[in-house]
Structure formats: C-alpha cells, structure tokens
Amino acid sequence: MTHREVVACFPHIANYAYAFKYLFENGFEVKYLIPPPITKNTLELGSKYSPDYVCVPFKYCMGCYLEALDLGANCLMQIYGGCRLNYYGELNDCILHDMGYKFEFFDMAAVDWHSPKSIFENFRIINPEMSIAKIVKAAPVTLKIIKMLDKFEDFIRHNVGFEVNDGEFDRTYKEFLKKLENLSDGKELKKLGKTYWKKLNGIKLNKPAKTIKVGFIGDYYTVQEPFSNYFMEKELAKFGMEVYRQMNLTSTLINKEHRKSQKTAKKYAKFNLGATANCTVAEAIKFAKEGCAGIIQVKSFGCTPEIDAMPILQNVSRDFNIPVLHFSFDSQTSETGIKTRLEAFYDMVEARSGK
Amino acid sequence: MKIGIPRALLYYKNEKFWTTFFDEIGAEYIVSPETNKEILTRGENISIDETCLPTKLLLGHIDWLIDKCDYIFIPRVAFHRGYEMCTKFLAQTDLVCNTFRDRNIKTLFYNVYDKKYNRERKAVKKMGKFLGVKRSRIKYAYTTAKQAQQYFEMFREQHQQKVLEESGKIKILLVAHAYNVGDKYVGEPVLGTLKSLGCEPIIAEYMNEAKCIRASLEVSKTMPWAYNRHLLGAIELLKDEVDGVILLTTFPCGTDSMVNELIVRKYKELPIITLTVDSQDGTAGMETRLESFVDIIQLKKERA
Incomplete structure (x- = not known):
C-alpha cells in the first residue's frame, strides 16, 4: 500500500517524455509529470545551482528538476552513460537535497545491471508494488512510440525547409503530440500513427x-x-x-x-x-x-x-x-x-x- | 630502437613502473624534460582550444619527442582498480595519432580495456612481445617494475606520514591529480608558495590508493572515476589531521568539475579553497589567494 501518490519525472530530452509517460503510467502505474518545456528561465535556474564549468546538459537537468519539483514531482530519475553522465544522478540528488526539497531519487547509475536483485530493488524506489507483468506489457508499446517519434521527426527534418505554407509541419506534429499524451494502448497508437503519417505526407511541398x-x-x-x-x-x-x-x-x-x-x-x-x-x-x-x-x-x-x-x-x-x-x-x-x-x-x- | 615517454598524464602515476620495466627488458628510452614555456606553447598551438590543460601539455611533450625517438609510448587505460577513468585516457592514443597524422608517428600498443584484474599484465606482455623480448624476460621485468613502483609509493607515503605526525606547522592537504601535482607548470608554484608561507603541504596523491578508494565508498556510492575516488578517500582519511584543503584543478577538467562540488558540499566544516589553473601566465593571483587562505586558518587556529 502506497501512502503517497508518486509523481515521477525524467529531465526533458526532445519529445521522448511522451514515451516515458506511457511506460510509467501503464507499466509502473505511477503518475508521470511531463516537465514544462525548456525555456531560458530553466537554464538560468539550473545554472544557478550547478557547479561552474560542468557541461550544460547537467544545468538543463537541474533546471528541469527544479521546475518539476515545484509542480509536485516527488520521484526524480536520471539515466547513466559513458562519460560524466555516470555521475549526474548522485550530484543532482545531493544538490537538491541540500536545497531542502523532499523527494525520492532513482539513479540508474546506482543499479548493478548484472544482478536481477539489485535491478528489482532499485526499481522499487519508483513503485514498491509494481507488477512486472504490466511493465513487460507496456515496454513494447513504449519502444514503438519512440520509433514513431523518431520516424516522424526524421521526415520533418528532411522536408520542413520546403513547405509551402509556413508552420504546417509544426502544427500537425504538435497536434499529434497532444493526442499522444492520453494514449491508452498499442492499437490506438497504430491508428494514430497511420492518420498522422498520412497527414504529414499530404503537406504541400516545394522541393527541388x-x-x-x-x-x-x-x-x-x-x-x-x-x-x-x-x-x-x-x-x-x-x-x-x-x-x-x-x-x-x-x-x-x-x-x-x-x-x-x-x-x-x-x-x-x-x-x-x-x-x-x-x-x-x-x-x-x-x-x-x-x-x-x-x-x-x-x-x-x-x-x-x-x-x-x-x-x-x-x-x-x-x-x-x-x-x-x-x-x-x-x-x-x-x-x-x-x-x-x-x-x-x-x-x-x-x-x-x-x- | 628508441622509445619516447612523454612526461605527462599517466607518467606521473607510473613513473617507476615504466622506467624500471624498460630498463629491465633492455630497451632504450628517453623521457621528455620537465614542462617549460616552449612545450606549453607548442601544446597550446597544436590542440583544440577547449581541451584540458594536461592534454595540451601531453601534446606539447609528444611534439618535443617526435624527432628524437622511433616509437612513442602512449598507453590507453580505460579502467583502473575496477573503476572507470576519465575519457581522456581512453582517447589519448587516437587523439595523438590524429593530431600528428602528417608527421608519421609510431605508437607502442598498450591497452587496458576492461575491468579484469590481470589486464595490465596482459597489456605489458603484448607490448613486450611487440618489442621482441623473450617471455620469461617480460615476466621478470614486469614483476620487478611493479615492485619498484610499490616500494616507491610505500616509502613516499611513510615519509609523508612521519611529517604529518611530527610537524608543528599548519598542515594543508593539496588535492590534485598526480599529473597536476608533479607538473612543473601546474603543481610546483602552489607547493612552493605553500612552503614559503610556512605551511606543510600534505599531498593527497601520496596516500595509499587501495586504502583511499575503500574510504571513498563511505562518501560516494556511484562515483565512477578511480583517480577521483583516490583523492576523495584521502580527504576522508585525513579530514581530522589537516587544517585546510586546497582543490587544485586545471581548466576545464571534466571529472573535477563535478567531484569538487561534492567535496565542498560533504565537508562543510573543513576550510576549502578551489584553485583553477589554465594556460595563462602569472602566479600573483594564486599567491594572494593562498596567503589570505593561510591567514584565515591561522586566525581560526589562534582562536580555538
């Protein structure tokens, strides 16, 4: 029995928040907060509380977390990678706790990926009562969303410079993202993908x-x-x-x-x-x-x-x-x-x- | 065949190991001289502006070596004691090969690419084979060289321990990577200033590595870098015995930029100063800051 409502959040990266939202709401069964879009303010806020010459992504993450915490997020997450990214999580956690915020921190760098026990225990930070069956069911759809987002964005990248009516690609894509936010299952995704792929392809181009x-x-x-x-x-x-x-x-x-x-x-x-x-x-x-x-x-x-x-x-x-x-x-x-x-x-x- | 060893980066960590090894297998080698103005300027001109100072120095040293030897020894080390290294150490071989592509340099192959405990020995074996040395000779040379390095580090640590216990002066812990402390351009001015101010500099790098890494586990769980763990552990072990800490970094060091922040946050009761060195000349600014830092510690000591 969870006594608190979990609101999880990853820092912003492109539009993948929609994919993560599906995974966490349908798989882990916790609420997922899509952090507000990055603005100049986010960066300023992040830089204020970050070390001086750390790389900029750290500052963006920091700004995103601070904005999300103010909106009620209480479980922050961080990925890991091959460089300084490996240490982002611990430092993010340390700085935010020093500032007096109260939250759980799920740091993927702290997980020992060779041991199933460690993986399970760490993922329980997000939801102690998670059901693995549901996560396994939600994961393929998440991957499909990611693939779809990338496919659409690739198409837009190749063609947006040649559209006849300015901003048409942008408008259609934003509409698609909005519909994606309240996705219920894989079938709906397939349907949504088909309609919008047609819509994007139907946009008038003036391509030499x-x-x-x-x-x-x-x-x-x-x-x-x-x-x-x-x-x-x-x-x-x-x-x-x-x-x-x-x-x-x-x-x-x-x-x-x-x-x-x-x-x-x-x-x-x-x-x-x-x-x-x-x-x-x-x-x-x-x-x-x-x-x-x-x-x-x-x-x-x-x-x-x-x-x-x-x-x-x-x-x-x-x-x-x-x-x-x-x-x-x-x-x-x-x-x-x-x-x-x-x-x-x-x-x-x-x-x-x-x- | 002559081997050139640049006096930069990993040389300061493995000085005795490498020189003893090459001596034992009977290879001829030269080590580039201490960093001087010329080497620094050369390094700066060759490298990308954003590169960190130690890498600029490495390129400068290699530039000095190029026409004076046949092979240049630039090891690639990805892991140390089971922990990661800064990506600079992963990339330095390729970086050098690409920077000096037109000048036809030959490098010795030495690659520690995973966490296995005997990877270093295998890398040495491979290099020895390439140099045409008998296997038994390599084995013997490796053991001797390893021992030489161990004893060197042990005596260094014992000497420092003695100073730590006996000295009545203000003791200041200098936290900096081996290649910063040992470098004539980066570390020596700081050490000289500290001594002239009547302090006893204690060097974090001289502490026992294994012990320090173990101690660092109590402070940080996920810190990935071996060298930074070493330094962090040294602070953890000596925090009650020293009066102040100097964090000496080069601009823009990737790992230090994050670890220093953690150190400042974890040790709030210790007086800490961060000194950043870049390739600009002039030590007056650094001297003034150190003077005031030492003055504050002295005041604090008198009041207590």
Missing part, C-alpha cells in the same frame, strides 16, 4: 530535385534537445537545407548503431573514445559518403569525448573534402553569433555545391 544536405552530429544531449542547440535544425531548414541526423533513441537504444559505429570509424579511431565520440566520427564519415555538402557538430562546452573527436573530424574533413563546422554551447551563448556563423556556412556550402 537537388537539395543541399547537411549532416547534424554531436553529443547525445545537445544534438537531440532542440532548445540546447538553439533550434539549429529549424534555422538550417529556413535556409532551404535538408538536415540529416542519425543520433536518436531509436538508433542507440533499439538499433544499437553505436556498436557498428566503432567499425565504421576504425580507420580514424582504433579504440572506443568514450560516450558518443565514436558515433560522431562514424556519422561524419557516413554523411560524407552519402553526399552531404557539409557537416555541423554541436556539443556542450567542455564535453570531453566530443573534444577528443574534433581532431579526428578535422582529418575526416580533409580526407573527404567536406566542411565541418563546430559549435560549442554554454549557458551564455549569443543567438546572433550562431546565426552569423550559420549564414556564412550556408554561403560557403552553396558556393561549393554550385560549382
């Missing part, structure tokens, strides 16, 4: 036969969360470019692309460089081979694996004769500076592809 393609690579958080890269994909689309991106939950969680990536990047990096660095290199090579006109790398300031990948990217750039633009985001990055650099990049790419 030959477009300028750009590859979009970078560290796990910055490349996926549109706010943290200052909506760069949209900016690129405004210039009339087709944006290609491989990094998303489908490719890492379901298709396990990162295992193949080490092989692709072998010529440049013999070993695992840590976190997503090998993926970054492999994607750059892939995009270069597929005929992209340029590559943009985004990362948070001080992201160690991505910094190590930078000299390698420069070599890739030289070998394949493809321009690579590096962006580094901190909590204080000026938008105009980014726009100017993007404009220059576009001019160069256009001139190169024209000749």
Whole structure:
C-alpha cells in the first residue's frame, strides 16, 4: 500500500517524455509529470545551482528538476552513460537535497545491471508494488512510440525547409503530440500513427530535385534537445537545407548503431573514445559518403569525448573534402553569433555545391 | 630502437613502473624534460582550444619527442582498480595519432580495456612481445617494475606520514591529480608558495590508493572515476589531521568539475579553497589567494 501518490519525472530530452509517460503510467502505474518545456528561465535556474564549468546538459537537468519539483514531482530519475553522465544522478540528488526539497531519487547509475536483485530493488524506489507483468506489457508499446517519434521527426527534418505554407509541419506534429499524451494502448497508437503519417505526407511541398544536405552530429544531449542547440535544425531548414541526423533513441537504444559505429570509424579511431565520440566520427564519415555538402557538430562546452573527436573530424574533413563546422554551447551563448556563423556556412556550402 | 615517454598524464602515476620495466627488458628510452614555456606553447598551438590543460601539455611533450625517438609510448587505460577513468585516457592514443597524422608517428600498443584484474599484465606482455623480448624476460621485468613502483609509493607515503605526525606547522592537504601535482607548470608554484608561507603541504596523491578508494565508498556510492575516488578517500582519511584543503584543478577538467562540488558540499566544516589553473601566465593571483587562505586558518587556529 502506497501512502503517497508518486509523481515521477525524467529531465526533458526532445519529445521522448511522451514515451516515458506511457511506460510509467501503464507499466509502473505511477503518475508521470511531463516537465514544462525548456525555456531560458530553466537554464538560468539550473545554472544557478550547478557547479561552474560542468557541461550544460547537467544545468538543463537541474533546471528541469527544479521546475518539476515545484509542480509536485516527488520521484526524480536520471539515466547513466559513458562519460560524466555516470555521475549526474548522485550530484543532482545531493544538490537538491541540500536545497531542502523532499523527494525520492532513482539513479540508474546506482543499479548493478548484472544482478536481477539489485535491478528489482532499485526499481522499487519508483513503485514498491509494481507488477512486472504490466511493465513487460507496456515496454513494447513504449519502444514503438519512440520509433514513431523518431520516424516522424526524421521526415520533418528532411522536408520542413520546403513547405509551402509556413508552420504546417509544426502544427500537425504538435497536434499529434497532444493526442499522444492520453494514449491508452498499442492499437490506438497504430491508428494514430497511420492518420498522422498520412497527414504529414499530404503537406504541400516545394522541393527541388537537388537539395543541399547537411549532416547534424554531436553529443547525445545537445544534438537531440532542440532548445540546447538553439533550434539549429529549424534555422538550417529556413535556409532551404535538408538536415540529416542519425543520433536518436531509436538508433542507440533499439538499433544499437553505436556498436557498428566503432567499425565504421576504425580507420580514424582504433579504440572506443568514450560516450558518443565514436558515433560522431562514424556519422561524419557516413554523411560524407552519402553526399552531404557539409557537416555541423554541436556539443556542450567542455564535453570531453566530443573534444577528443574534433581532431579526428578535422582529418575526416580533409580526407573527404567536406566542411565541418563546430559549435560549442554554454549557458551564455549569443543567438546572433550562431546565426552569423550559420549564414556564412550556408554561403560557403552553396558556393561549393554550385560549382 | 628508441622509445619516447612523454612526461605527462599517466607518467606521473607510473613513473617507476615504466622506467624500471624498460630498463629491465633492455630497451632504450628517453623521457621528455620537465614542462617549460616552449612545450606549453607548442601544446597550446597544436590542440583544440577547449581541451584540458594536461592534454595540451601531453601534446606539447609528444611534439618535443617526435624527432628524437622511433616509437612513442602512449598507453590507453580505460579502467583502473575496477573503476572507470576519465575519457581522456581512453582517447589519448587516437587523439595523438590524429593530431600528428602528417608527421608519421609510431605508437607502442598498450591497452587496458576492461575491468579484469590481470589486464595490465596482459597489456605489458603484448607490448613486450611487440618489442621482441623473450617471455620469461617480460615476466621478470614486469614483476620487478611493479615492485619498484610499490616500494616507491610505500616509502613516499611513510615519509609523508612521519611529517604529518611530527610537524608543528599548519598542515594543508593539496588535492590534485598526480599529473597536476608533479607538473612543473601546474603543481610546483602552489607547493612552493605553500612552503614559503610556512605551511606543510600534505599531498593527497601520496596516500595509499587501495586504502583511499575503500574510504571513498563511505562518501560516494556511484562515483565512477578511480583517480577521483583516490583523492576523495584521502580527504576522508585525513579530514581530522589537516587544517585546510586546497582543490587544485586545471581548466576545464571534466571529472573535477563535478567531484569538487561534492567535496565542498560533504565537508562543510573543513576550510576549502578551489584553485583553477589554465594556460595563462602569472602566479600573483594564486599567491594572494593562498596567503589570505593561510591567514584565515591561522586566525581560526589562534582562536580555538
């Protein structure tokens, strides 16, 4: 018997909150709070209570948690990964507890994934009475939602720059997300997916036969969360470019692309460089081979694996004769500076592809 | 065949181990000199701006070595005592190969890639085989080298323990990675200033590693990095014996940026100062901060 109502919450990353919401409401049977969308305020709030030169995703997480706690979340969750991300959870927990908030913290880094007992005990933090049968039933649908989100977003990325009526893709996608929030089962998802896939395909386009393609690579958080890269994909689309991106939950969680990536990047990096660095290199090579006109790398300031990948990217750039633009985001990055650099990049790419 | 060892990063952790090993197998080697202005400037010019200072220094040292030897020894170490390492140590071999691609450098293969306890021995074996040394010779050299490193660390720790017990001066714990404490550019100015202020610097790095890592488990459950656990454990063990703590980091150190925050939060009763070193010159700012820090500790001591 639970005496309190559990409201669980992950920090924001792209639109995956809708998938997690389904998993937690139908699988774990707890309430899931979709944290409010990231704004400048979130980042300011997060930076205020974070160490100075920690990477920016930490600050975003911190801001998200603080906003969610004010809205009544009482079970915060954090994932783990191959870099500093492994230590996010404990420090988040420590700082928030020092600030006087009361909540449970589920830290995936603390789980020993080789021992079923440890996994079970840790997941019981979320709901002590969880039923494994229900989680197993909800998991495939969650994966399907993730796949669908990625498929839709990929389609939008390729086409949004060429829509006839401005903002149509955006409107349709937002409508879809709203319907996704109150999803009841897998059947409904299938139906919803079909209708909106048709709707997206039906949007009028003015797409020339030959477009300028750009590859979009970078560290796990910055490349996926549109706010943290200052909506760069949209900016690129405004210039009339087709944006290609491989990094998303489908490719890492379901298709396990990162295992193949080490092989692709072998010529440049013999070993695992840590976190997503090998993926970054492999994607750059892939995009270069597929005929992209340029590559943009985004990362948070001080992201160690991505910094190590930078000299390698420069070599890739030289070998394949493809321009690579590096962006580094901190909590204080000026938008105009980014726009100017993007404009220059576009001019160069256009001139190169024209000749 | 001549092997070049850069005096940077892991060299400060394994100095005696490596030099003894190469001596025993009869390989010729040179170690790059202490960091100087020229090496630093070279390293800065070659590397990406955002890279941390120790890596810049590593590139500088390698640049110095390149034409003076046949092979350069850049080990890749992913795990240490069952804990992770900073991603810099995973990537340094590839980083160096890519940075100096046009200059045709050859590296010695040395890779500790998983948590198994004998992975280091296997890595050494592989390297020895590549150098064309007999297996029995490698085995002997490895054991001797390991012992040399152990005794070196043991004597260092015993000496420090003696100082800790006998010295009547203000004792200040210097918490910094081995490659920061030992470096002439990063650690030495701080140590010199502390000594000239009449303090006794106690170096966290000199404490026994296994003991420290065990102690650190009480403070942090999920901290993934072996070297940071070592330092954290040293603070935990010495917190009652020292008067103040200096956290010396280089800009922008990935692991320290988070661990320092935890240390400041966990040890609220200890006077702690954070010093960040980057590649800019001038130690006047650091000296002033240290002076005032020592003054505060002295005042606190007099009042108690």
